[in-house]
Amino acid sequence: MCILEAIDIKKDYGVEPNITRALNGLSFRIAKGEFVGIMGASGSGKTTLLNCISSIDTPTSGQIYLDGKDLLDIKDRDLARFRRENFGFILQDFNLLDTLTVQENIALALVINKVDTKKVDLRVHEIAERLGIGDVLGKYPYQVSGGQKQRCACARAIINQPLLILADEPTGALDSGSSRILMETMQEMNQSLRATILMVTHDAFSASYASRILFLRDGTVYRELERGDQTRSQFFGQILAILEDLGGYSGCIPDSV
Amino acid sequence: MYSRLSLRNMRRSIRNYVLYFTTLTLVCALMYSFLSLSFSDDVRALAENISLLTNGLLLFSVVVALISAFITSYAMDFILVQRKREFATYLLMGMENGTIVRLFLGESALIGLTAFVCGTAIGTLFGSVFAKMAMGVFEVPYSYQLRFSFKSMFVSFLLFLLMYGMGLVKSITVIKRTKIIQLLYDHVRNEVHTERSLRWYALYLLFSAAIMTLGGILLSRVVSESSNMALLIVILGSVLVLLGVYAFYRRFPELLVELLGRSKNRIYRDANLFILGELRSRVNSSGRMLAVTALLLAFSLATMFLGLVMGAGYKANIRAEYPYDVTVAIDTKIADFDGVLDFIGAKSPVEDYVSYYLYRDPSIPVEILALSDYNRLRQQLGLDEQGLAGDQYLIHCEWSHRKEIKGSLALDPSITVNGKLLFSSEDLIFSEPMEQARMVGTDGRAIIVPDEVAHSLEASLSRLVVTLTDGGRAELRGELNRFIRNEWKPLVLSPPSQRVTMSITVRAWGIANSLSGFSALSFCGLYMSVIFIVLSGTVLGFEQLASLVRARRAYSIIRHLGVTDSERKGLILKELIIFFLIPAVLPCTLLLLLAIGSHKVFAAFIVQPNAIPLYAFVTLSIFTVLYGLYFAGTYVIYSRSVLGRAS
Numbered sequence A: 001m002c003i004l005e006a007i008d009i010k011k012d013y014g015v016e017p018n019i020t021r022a023l024n025g026l027s028f029r030i031a032k033g034e035f036v037g038i039m040g041a042s043g044s045g046k047t048t049l050l051n052c053i054s055s056i057d058t059p060t061s062g063q064i065y066l067d068g069k070d071l072l073d074i075k076d077r078d079l080a081r082f083r084r085e086n087f088g089f090i091l092q093d094f095n096l097l098d099t100l101t102v103q104e105n106i107a108l109a110l111v112i113n114k115v116d117t118k119k120v121d122l123r124v125h126e127i128a129e130r131l132g133i134g135d136v137l138g139k140y141p142y143q144v145s146g147g148q149k150q151r152c153a154c155a156r157a158i159i160n161q162p163l164l165i166l167a168d169e170p171t172g173a174l175d176s177g178s179s180r181i182l183m184e185t186m187q188e189m190n191q192s193l194r195a196t197i198l199m200v201t202h203d204a205f206s207a208s209y210a211s212r213i214l215f216l217r218d219g220t221v222y223r224e225l226e227r228g229d230q231t232r233s234q235f236f237g238q239i240l241a242i243l244e245d246l247g248g249y250s251g252c253i254p255d256s257v
Numbered sequence B: 001m002y003s004r005l006s007l008r009n010m011r012r013s014i015r016n017y018v019l020y021f022t023t024l025t026l027v028c029a030l031m032y033s034f035l036s037l038s039f040s041d042d043v044r045a046l047a048e049n050i051s052l053l054t055n056g057l058l059l060f061s062v063v064v065a066l067i068s069a070f071i072t073s074y075a076m077d078f079i080l081v082q083r084k085r086e087f088a089t090y091l092l093m094g095m096e097n098g099t100i101v102r103l104f105l106g107e108s109a110l111i112g113l114t115a116f117v118c119g120t121a122i123g124t125l126f127g128s129v130f131a132k133m134a135m136g137v138f139e140v141p142y143s144y145q146l147r148f149s150f151k152s153m154f155v156s157f158l159l160f161l162l163m164y165g166m167g168l169v170k171s172i173t174v175i176k177r178t179k180i181i182q183l184l185y186d187h188v189r190n191e192v193h194t195e196r197s198l199r200w201y202a203l204y205l206l207f208s209a210a211i212m213t214l215g216g217i218l219l220s221r222v223v224s225e226s227s228n229m230a231l232l233i234v235i236l237g238s239v240l241v242l243l244g245v246y247a248f249y250r251r252f253p254e255l256l257v258e259l260l261g262r263s264k265n266r267i268y269r270d271a272n273l274f275i276l277g278e279l280r281s282r283v284n285s286s287g288r289m290l291a292v293t294a295l296l297l298a299f300s301l302a303t304m305f306l307g308l309v310m311g312a313g314y315k316a317n318i319r320a321e322y323p324y325d326v327t328v329a330i331d332t333k334i335a336d337f338d339g340v341l342d343f344i345g346a347k348s349p350v351e352d353y354v355s356y357y358l359y360r361d362p363s364i365p366v367e368i369l370a371l372s373d374y375n376r377l378r379q380q381l382g383l384d385e386q387g388l389a390g391d392q393y394l395i396h397c398e399w400s401h402r403k404e405i406k407g408s409l410a411l412d413p414s415i416t417v418n419g420k421l422l423f424s425s426e427d428l429i430f431s432e433p434m435e436q437a438r439m440v441g442t443d444g445r446a447i448i449v450p451d452e453v454a455h456s457l458e459a460s461l462s463r464l465v466v467t468l469t470d471g472g473r474a475e476l477r478g479e480l481n482r483f484i485r486n487e488w489k490p491l492v493l494s495p496p497s498q499r500v501t502m503s504i505t506v507r508a509w510g511i512a513n514s515l516s517g518f519s520a521l522s523f524c525g526l527y528m529s530v531i532f533i534v535l536s537g538t539v540l541g542f543e544q545l546a547s548l549v550r551a552r553r554a555y556s557i558i559r560h561l562g563v564t565d566s567e568r569k570g571l572i573l574k575e576l577i578i579f580f581l582i583p584a585v586l587p588c589t590l591l592l593l594l595a596i597g598s599h600k601v602f603a604a605f606i607v608q609p610n611a612i613p614l615y616a617f618v619t620l621s622i623f624t625v626l627y628g629l630y631f632a633g634t635y636v637i638y639s640r641s642v643l644g645r646a647s
């Protein structure tokens, strides 16, 4: 079943004569339960694509369907509600509020979605245990590690059971150890919690956890790679080969896979 | 090239500069306006020994300059922190510290000078309004004029130069010493959260409330203590109250946030959880500023209120004490005041006069006036005339005697004057200020009877009231005094018993002399309080804007979580309202307590009825307007810059 369908998306920035075409006729589909990675050189339009999908930005032309619904048909005043009901976000710089504890940060997503106040604590604890951050719930973001922060962001992204989780370089600020734990967490979210994930990453290792990868170049899909039945190391090797092919790409290659 | 860069940077952070500039301008305006008031010829000419007022103002100006220096350096620090990233970029580009300092100096000089010029312009306006107020208190008609004073401009320029200069020196040392790495990370404020138990908070707050209460009790004792101790008690009481306010506010917001965090039901509703986080960070990073602001506000509300009440009390009391232009009281029966009238007429044109007697009846303990004399006196004051039936009498007394007199009238409304039975009633009691202690009675009360009854009595005291066309001059009192004591030979009709006492009042002299200390105090009170409110607003505004970087991030995070723009606007409003309300609540409550307390105790001593509730209201209104302006300004700037950048 197709959850997201993007058809011929174009996005221009700036005004004549200084127009940057960030997305240039990009099309793809994502099925329910998929874990899709997006890779590409800096400036290839990855963040722009995520912003368009999440309706934080609007494409210049093209259509985006989420669960059969055209995003461009949604009125401005309904967008925020649409966003909070259908998307979860994980961003590179964690996007946690320093002023709230980990527990409160996760709860905020529920509170904003107007979940029954009595159920909030229970659900937060449930998801936190699941993602292995049950023991840091009472701490403030500056008191926990980057990896824990990012798992907190994961918990917040998934707690409303959104149709699609959008992650923009979630491991970008993490060391390789924390990256591995985070990717295992996201895999867990994908496999046992049945979350559909669209993840932008620079890092071939992180990308190897995905089931399918789209490679962007100059605002279009340049190549697509399915993991199929390969092991993760085989998949990783394939990713590296394509990246080399893409050229001028300096991904981070960890010692062990 | 660099200067163009810095100009562009300035344009980008225009809001910060607007607030900064406004603060400097206001400080200049207030300083200049009060200096020009104290230097003004009009004010100086009011009376010779009102120098208490001008000296007081000058002294207060110095205090205000010190506080302004504090606020100026605070504002400069704020701007400096905001600009550190910009300076870091210059350093990275290879600019030398010296060049940055020169750049900074150049633009600071420009900003400072412009602020001073604008401030002086606004201050000229302020100054004439304040002068008008001063004249209002002294009842001198004043035509609204924009008058520019070089002297006060010079002095306020020196003061401004001094404090701005000190701020600059400090900023420059900071810039010179900084290295790139420090600059890049310094804009993120350290926010450390220390946890304390609820019991600790409870004890602490109880303790500070106890200090406040102790101060309050001391202040309320002042009434019974009329010796020199009174001043000491007032000072001690005020210090205790203010100390309590500060101590209370140092921890109260923390407790509030702590308690809020515990009530899940409340914080899990709407986006209250987010507001909680915002408050938490604010309380952590600017807890001390909140306390200082609360202190300033408590102080300024109290001073403004007391200043206004004293000013009003002064004005009303002086009118009560000197209702007539000139009075002469000779405590024996004399034939006439013709010689005195001739003397006065030679000095100032006489418009009207009343020469009359106070009568006595051995069976009645108070003085008696004839109705026609009484009405002539009322006429001098512009009051309506009263009539009496043949068997009626009326009572004129001070306001504070009314209750007692009503009580005895209810028991027995009749008196017998020289064998004639007269009646009175509640609506025949009058209390307009007519100088009931000397001119109309000698004991705060008098009885007024129909003329034929009065004339059948023995006249015991002679009185003269004169209304002058031009109101008279203060020197008249001395001249008249000399004339009456040394030259005038009145024809004494009653048997010469003991020494004859006499007294003279001249209103012009009284106004110029009697209570100038009072008015000086009230003006200084107003002066200080306006400045303090402006200051508090500025500090709060700066604190709010100092958290911009963090707030921008926080509000963009909740945008990702699906909070609409209008909801975010609502959240900002809520956050700001709470932030501005916290330091204002207790000072306003204290003001109300002060008003209620002083109304109970002092109302009887202030001639103008309801003066205290009225001025409590005026104080609150002035405060609300000034504070509200700052709130609105901060809200506009803050919400624009938080939401403006869609990220």
Ligand SMILES: Nc1ncnc2c1ncn2[C@@H]1O[C@H](COP(=O)(O)OP(=O)(O)OP(=O)(O)O)[C@@H](O)[C@H]1O
Residues within 6 Å of the ligand: A013, A014, A020, A021, A022, A040, A041, A042, A043, A044, A045, A046, A047, A048, A049
């Ligand atoms: N707000 C904007 N205004 C103008 N141009 C923009 C804007 N945002 C992005 N661009 C341009 O669009 C192109 C794509 O940007 P985008 O941020 O999507 O790249 P990216 O793939 O996410 O890069 P990175 O890997 O560095 O994050 C870039 O050329 C960028 O300069």
Ligand SMILES: [Mg+2]
Residues within 6 Å of the ligand: A046, A047, A048
């Ligand atoms: Mg990006």
